[in-house]
Amino acid sequence: MKMTKSLRCIFVAACALFFAQSTFAKDRTSLGLAFGGVGFEKKLTQSATISGANVSLPYTQTVFNPDAQLRLDLPLADIKENCFVSLSLGYDFSWSGYNSSGLTLFEDDLQTVHTFTMLPELVFAKGDFRFLVGTGLSFGISNYESEIKTTSASVTEEYSQYLFSWDLELGAKYHLSEHLTVFTNFTLSMPFVCLFRDGKISDGSNSMDYDDSNTNGRASMRFIPRAGISYMF
DSSP: OHHHHHHHHHHHHHHHHHHHHHHHSSSOOEEEEEEEEEEEEEEEEEEEEETTEEEEEEEEEEEEEEEEEEEEEEEEEEEETTEEEEEEEEEEEEEEEEEEEOSSEEEEEEEEEEEEEEEEEEEEEETTEEEEEEEEEEEEEEEEEEEEEESSOEEEEEEEEEEEEEEEEEEEEEESSSSEEEEEEEEEEEEEEEEEEEEEEEOSSOEEEOOOEEOTTOSOOEEEEEEEEEEEO
């Protein structure tokens, strides 16, 4: 019974929010789809022979993974004639894959990332243009799977990563018509908590679980450019 009352309250609040933004805000609710890339520095090691000795040399490489975003923008209320407050709710899906094979070794890696964002924004209007500045929180769930095979052994590894980040976003929109809008945005995502969970490695006959760990402040900052189109209701 309490759960039913809670759901009713949430439904009423959502309806009130929708009608309030439709009545008082300068724009209307829009749903958009964007594509871009997630860039960050990846830490790697390279084997080399120096003075007859085999050594591992650490280095960093900037990589980009493809990204797709589903975005819901809810204009909330006007501040001035050319400025209003909006709330952006986003879902991003990004992925990366790597595979290589040779005479004695085969490797196949896959990482998928689901990210949910909530960004309050200030939107500045000038004609059909909209310029926005937003800041808020994001939560990412990353799943990693790796398989390495040699002529004599096979090793699989997998783990999950949970990333809490503070995001800063700059963007622009242009109204093509009453309902269609094109937009672009650039996001800096700064992780402040990174949790590793459910890690394990197996060679087929033996399996070992990783200890869960917390790597606060040690995850790489991400930069995400995107461009897309949205429909305004």
